[in-house]
Amino acid sequence: MEAVGIVGLGLIGGSMALDLRRRGFARKVLGVETDPVNATAALKMGLCDEVVALEECVRRSGLVVVAIPADATVRTLPRILDLMAECGTAPGDADGKIVIDTCSIKAQVVRSVHYHPLRGRFVATHPMAGTEYSGPWAAMPGLFDGRACIFADSEESDPSALRKVEELYGVLNMRPIYMNSDAHDVHTAYVSHISHVTSFALALTVLDKERDEKHIFDLASGGFSSTVRLAKSSADMWVPILTRNRENVLHVMDTYIARMNEFREAIDRSDGKKIEELIKEANRIKKILR
Amino acid sequence: MEAVGIVGLGLIGGSMALDLRRRGFARKVLGVETDPVNATAALKMGLCDEVVALEECVRRSGLVVVAIPADATVRTLPRILDLMAECGTAPGDADGKIVIDTCSIKAQVVRSVHYHPLRGRFVATHPMAGTEYSGPWAAMPGLFDGRACIFADSEESDPSALRKVEELYGVLNMRPIYMNSDAHDVHTAYVSHISHVTSFALALTVLDKERDEKHIFDLASGGFSSTVRLAKSSADMWVPILTRNRENVLHVMDTYIARMNEFREAIDRSDGKKIEELIKEANRIKKILR
Numbered sequence: 001m002e003a004v005g006i007v008g009l010g011l012i013g014g015s016m017a018l019d020l021r022r023r024g025f026a027r028k029v030l031g032v033e034t035d036p037v038n039a040t041a042a043l044k045m046g047l048c049d050e051v052v053a054l055e056e057c058v059r060r061s062g063l064v065v066v067a068i069p070a071d072a073t074v075r076t077l078p079r080i081l082d083l084m085a086e087c088g089t090a091p092g093d094a095d096g097k098i099v100i101d102t103c104s105i106k107a108q109v110v111r112s113v114h115y116h117p118l119r120g121r122f123v124a125t126h127p128m129a130g131t132e133y134s135g136p137w138a139a140m141p142g143l144f145d146g147r148a149c150i151f152a153d154s155e156e157s158d159p160s161a162l163r164k165v166e167e168l169y170g171v172l173n174m175r176p177i178y179m180n181s182d183a184h185d186v187h188t189a190y191v192s193h194i195s196h197v198t199s200f201a202l203a204l205t206v207l208d209k210e211r212d213e214k215h216i217f218d219l220a221s222g223g224f225s226s227t228v229r230l231a232k233s234s235a236d237m238w239v240p241i242l243t244r245n246r247e248n249v250l251h252v253m254d255t256y257i258a259r260m261n262e263f264r265e266a267i268d269r270s271d272g273k274k275i276e277e278l279i280k281e282a283n284r285i286k287k288i289l290r
Numbered sequence: 291m292e293a294v295g296i297v298g299l300g301l302i303g304g305s306m307a308l309d310l311r312r313r314g315f316a317r318k319v320l321g322v323e324t325d326p327v328n329a330t331a332a333l334k335m336g337l338c339d340e341v342v343a344l345e346e347c348v349r350r351s352g353l354v355v356v357a358i359p360a361d362a363t364v365r366t367l368p369r370i371l372d373l374m375a376e377c378g379t380a381p382g383d384a385d386g387k388i389v390i391d392t393c394s395i396k397a398q399v400v401r402s403v404h405y406h407p408l409r410g411r412f413v414a415t416h417p418m419a420g421t422e423y424s425g426p427w428a429a430m431p432g433l434f435d436g437r438a439c440i441f442a443d444s445e446e447s448d449p450s451a452l453r454k455v456e457e458l459y460g461v462l463n464m465r466p467i468y469m470n471s472d473a474h475d476v477h478t479a480y481v482s483h484i485s486h487v488t489s490f491a492l493a494l495t496v497l498d499k500e501r502d503e504k505h506i507f508d509l510a511s512g513g514f515s516s517t518v519r520l521a522k523s524s525a526d527m528w529v530p531i532l533t534r535n536r537e538n539v540l541h542v543m544d545t546y547i548a549r550m551n552e553f554r555e556a557i558d559r560s561d562g563k564k565i566e567e568l569i570k571e572a573n574r575i576k577k578i579l580r
Contacts, residue, residue, distance in 0.1 A: 030459070130511070130513065138526070147511070191509045192513060195518070196444075200553065200569055205484065206480050206481065207575060207578075219440070219467070221438075222420075223486070223519075223520050224482060226516040226519055227516070229517075231573065235570050235573070239569065242557050243513055250557060250558060254554075256550070260491045266350045268540060275533065279523075279525040282490040282494050283522060285518055288500070289518070
């Protein structure tokens with residue numbers, strides 16, 4: 001492909017830019033980045049060839065990747081489809097331009113363009129890879145290798161657009177999984193969103209204590225660091241996810257808080273048998289996690 | 291030292307055996323292991339030179355390391371001091387035998403031998419290193435390098451015994467921190483015990499869901515794996531810790547559950563400003579974690 005446009009040169013967009021170019025999927029990467037410091041850094045680091053305005057990016061790119069927070073995605077996606085129409089892409093046009101998003105929530109994103117005449121040229125995806133860091137500095141080659149990528153409501157995309165995007169994720173060595181956007185949002189609430197909330201809460205708990213006890217972090221072990229790692233994640237990304245996936249997240253949090261209270265009561269009663277039962281049940285995670 | 295005895299050839303005992311011998315602190319390691327499968331495995335893997343009974347281990351070793359769960363430690367420690375007395379070690383005897391424990395709780399361990407005539411020959415320590423795995427198979431060289439080791443109530447140990455144990459942890463490249471056993475138990479509740487409970491609860495939450503949805507783990511990302519990693523930890527080790535450090539653990543859990551509820555309410559109200567505030571506060575963990 002001659003040129004791929006990447007809107008948002010952060011962890012996801014920047015890492016994608018690196019691999020799509022070095023693996024030959026894109027000859028040129030055109031970046032869109034509203035933060036001037038990030039834009040300069042992305043150019044300096046060679047994440048993209050040029051930083052351009054959104055209009056120019058859509059005009060010059062055959063495929064546009066939207067890699068910005070959920071709120072901004074929902075605002076920007078219809079605008080990109082409008083621009084594509086202005087550039088001459090027509091509904092069902094198998095050679096027309098394509099746009100994909102990369103959000104951690106899918107139902108609201110898909111809904112934002114459901115009735116757009118160019119809906120078929122949009123492919124909703126969620127490449128499930130990342131770290132707790134953000135910005136162009138966080139970009140890294142190989143980030144997506146071997147991980148799962150969800151295609152949501154793919155039957156609403158044109159087959160030609162879908163094939164091209166499957167090819168893109170093939171180049172990134174991702175394993176495709178197909179599901180509808182509502183199922184996606186339930187599943188990610190369980191395997192991603194709740195982990196972030198529990199990490200944030202853990203950080204807050206320990207930071208509260210740290211106000212009085214300056215030396216508490218001398219003792220922080222590897223176990224603590226790994227459990228609290230996600231608490232470094234950015235508010236820009238997570239506020240929209242948690243509010244837009246509100247119902248699913250609340251449901252999982254309620255189950256989680258109930259399980260915490262079950263543990264609390266068992267410890268309060270010094271009920272070793274019940275604690276043992278809970279831990280052994282939790283240990284089943286061993287057989288399931290890779 | 292001619293011979294070091296290690297009671298319990300699991301992750302901690304086995305890893306200590308490896309490094310103490312290959313780094314020249316111990317010429318010989320005598321293991322005590324009640325589980326016959328673990329004993330055979332430990333011998334085969336070369337973690338120790340011989341597996342012997344507790345009595346023989348104490349008789350032949352200048353220093354005994356107790357590396358078994360908290361309940362068993364509290365039961366076994368007075369017995370080891372008795373055996374040391376039978377072997378001729380007298381109170382204040384600077385050349386006498388020494389015993390150390392390695393538990394994640396300290397107050398009850400220290401209390402179990404507080405009035406023992408040989409209390410001075412015991413040094414209470416907590417080497418803060420480990421993984422979520424257990425058994426001799428989990429032992430690894432270098433496990434302790436660069437980590438912190440807590441010496442609890444060290445003023446109750448004979449200076450000669452303390453110096454020898456400081457030398458031992460120096461060989462393991464551990465950074466010594468001195469505090470009283472009550473402070474230790476508060477701190478570890480914050481930086482270790484709560485992380486385990488939150489991981490267990492997270493595993494239980496997701497496993498509940500997995501009963502209906504077989505494919506949920508296809509989606510588990512790196513973030514989830516790291517947050518739930520500690521849920522693989524063994525009940526044998528954790529039931530005694532959670533029940534014996536009950537009050538501190540309950541206190542931390544209450545703070546944690548309150549923080550979770552604060553998050554829950556903010557999400558329920560779709561209060562983006564409050565969620566952002568909580569996440570940014572949690573982000574302060576970045577500056578503190580190494």
